[in-house]
Amino acid sequence: MRREQATRRDRSVPVRTCVGCGRRAPKQELVRFEAVDGVVREAVTPTGRGVYTCRDAECWDHAVEGRGFARSLRRPVAVEPELARLYTGVSHG
Ligand SMILES: [Zn+2]
Known part of the structure; x- marks a missing residue:
């Protein structure tokens, strides 16, 4: 019943x-982000409300342009464009 074990692990x-x-x-x-004083940054603390994107620059662009961060955090937030560096050099997997 190896298949069942694999399924259970996936769900956890x-x-x-x-x-x-x-x-x-x-x-x-x-990639996890958090908002500190209304500014989105790479999450450094394991607690608090986090926001996530794939490790994909395209998702980053969508999240910024579509205001996904503000929507997810339920408040207006500023996004530092330099955070895009987190995605550079990452290949599609
Ligand atoms: Zn994505």
Whole structure:
């Protein structure tokens, strides 16, 4: 019954939604952000409300242009364009 074991393990993985494309993916596949004083930055604390995107510059663009961060955080936030550096050099997997 190896197949059942695999299924159970998959279900135990925490899943989060990318605010760029809306895809649901295991937390560890995503980049986590948080808002501090109304400014979005790369999450450094494990607590608090996080926002996630895929490790994909396209999702980042969508999240910024579609205001996915503000929507997810339920408040207006500023987004530092330099955060896009987190996605440079990342190839599509
Ligand atoms: Zn995405």
